[in-house]
Amino acid sequence: MIHVDMDAFYASVEEHDNPKLKGLPVIVGGLSNHGIVTTANYHARKYGIHSAMPIFMAKQKCPKGCFLPVRMERYKEVSKQVFDILLSITDLVEPLSIDEAYLDVSKIDKNPLIIAEEIKREVMKNTGLTISIGISYNKFLAKLASDWNKPNGMKIITEDMIPDILLPLPVKSVYGIGKKSSKKLNDIGIYTIEDLMRLSEEFLTEFFGKAGNEIYNRIRGIDSRKVNIERERKSIGTERTFSNHTRNKDILKKFLYNFSLELETSLENRDIQAKTITLKIKDVDFRTQTKSKTLNNYISSFNDIFEVAVSLLDEIEIAQDIRLIGLTASNLETIKLEQLSLFD
Numbered sequence: 638m639i640h641v642d643m644d645a646f647y648a649s650v651e652e653h654d655n656p657k658l659k660g661l662p663v664i665v666g667g668l669s670n671h672g673i674v675t676t677a678n679y680h681a682r683k684y685g686i687h688s689a690m691p692i693f694m695a696k697q698k699c700p701k702g703c704f705l706p707v708r709m710e711r712y713k714e715v716s717k718q719v720f721d722i723l724l725s726i727t728d729l730v731e732p733l734s735i736d737e738a739y740l741d742v743s744k745i746d747k748n749p750l751i752i753a754e755e756i757k758r759e760v761m762k763n764t765g766l767t768i769s770i771g772i773s774y775n776k777f778l779a780k781l782a783s784d785w786n787k788p789n790g791m792k793i794i795t796e797d798m799i800p801d802i803l804l805p806l807p808v809k810s811v812y813g814i815g816k817k818s819s820k821k822l823n824d825i826g827i828y829t830i831e832d833l834m835r836l837s838e839e840f841l842t843e844f845f846g847k848a849g850n851e852i853y854n855r856i857r858g859i860d861s862r863k864v865n866i867e868r869e870r871k872s873i874g875t876e877r878t879f880s881n882h883t884r885n886k887d888i889l890k891k892f893l894y895n896f897s898l899e900l901e902t903s904l905e906n907r908d909i910q911a912k913t914i915t916l917k918i919k920d921v922d923f924r925t926q927t928k929s930k931t932l933n934n935y936i937s938s939f940n941d942i943f944e945v946a947v948s949l950l951d952e953i954e955i956a957q958d959i960r961l962i963g964l965t966a967s968n969l970e971t972i973k974l975e976q977l978s979l980f981d
């Protein structure tokens with residue numbers, strides 16, 4: 638299992654895009670004193686600045702800091718570049734946030750360290766940024782490892798390091814123990830995992846409810862959570878209702894033309910292709926008709942989609958004016974790396 642997490646993500650993107658910021662404390666989160674800090678680079682963290690701190694407070698701690706607004710579109714763009722790299726390594730990628738993911742690399746016939754180095758190299762090459770990576774045999778430990786020597790960290794936690802490596806850690810480093818529970822535990826004199834390990838499974842179940850048993854196992858290095866790949870979308874499509882009801886096929890075809898262009902873009906952006914195209918129309922009496930065609934091969938180009946859409950329109954009997962038309966692609970499949978290079 639590999640866990641990856643970009644370092645001071647938004648702030649690093651800002652530094653990269655504006656090299657003048659190099660070496661300066663950078664705080665992202667807006668310019669208004671009423672705002673809160675979204676993130677700060679490691680330099681700014683030395684002043685005690687952290688995410689969720691009010692901006693006015695950060696300004697008190699570091700008046701010379703560079704305070705920048707959030708540029709979400711840009712961070713999403715970089716995030717996509719990073720996830721494209723991860724997905725080029727395996728399909729088994731579980732995104733946790735914009736800059737963080739689990740990868741199940743157990744089926745890959747390569748040393749995870751080599752894979753991790755490859756990820757670091759590619760991320761640096763494509764984005765100019767550093768990423769921290771943790772490697773272990775389950776999710777809890779992989780995430781713990783990626784946090785171990787941030788920024789630009791790399792850490793392996795192997796089975797023989799358990800429980801020694803865990804014992805001195807504060808209870809809040811256990812996945813499933815949040816701020817509240819951590820405080821409650823501190824109140825009864827439990828501060829570290831070592832303290833926690835003295836408690837029985839029954840006690841933990843009493844204390845945490847259902848999660849108690851998982852926490853009992855987790856601190857002993859047992860965590861059977863699987864990597865959940867983002868639930869694949871079943872279909873992608875668009876539909877439009879128009880004010881001027883019509884049964885003019887040329888007009889309807891124009892809509893399908895635009896829908897096909899949209900679908901092509903949506904499919905290509907996600908590196909997916911479709912086998913089934915569905916046309917839907919609703920007439921002025923709100924009667925809905927759908928007609929689908931499932932092809933023998935996958936398609937994603939405008940030409941292919943439009944051709945199917947038009948043939949479906951020709952097959953549909955239109956007795957009334959139409960108030961809505963829609964086009965959907967389904968039976969989706971992710972285009973694999975080999976296929977991509979074939980197209981290049």
Ligand code: TTP
Nearest residue numbers: 642643644645646647648675676688689736787
């Ligand atoms: P994190 O990975 O938690 O933080 P980070 O990448 O800035 O720093 P590091 O991982 O090196 O400790 O979050 C990723 C991004 O998500 C972060 O750059 C900004 C955003 N974010 C928020 O918008 N609100 C928050 O409370 C946090 C913690 C992060």
Ligand code: MG
Nearest residue numbers: 642643644736
């Ligand atoms: Mg991060």
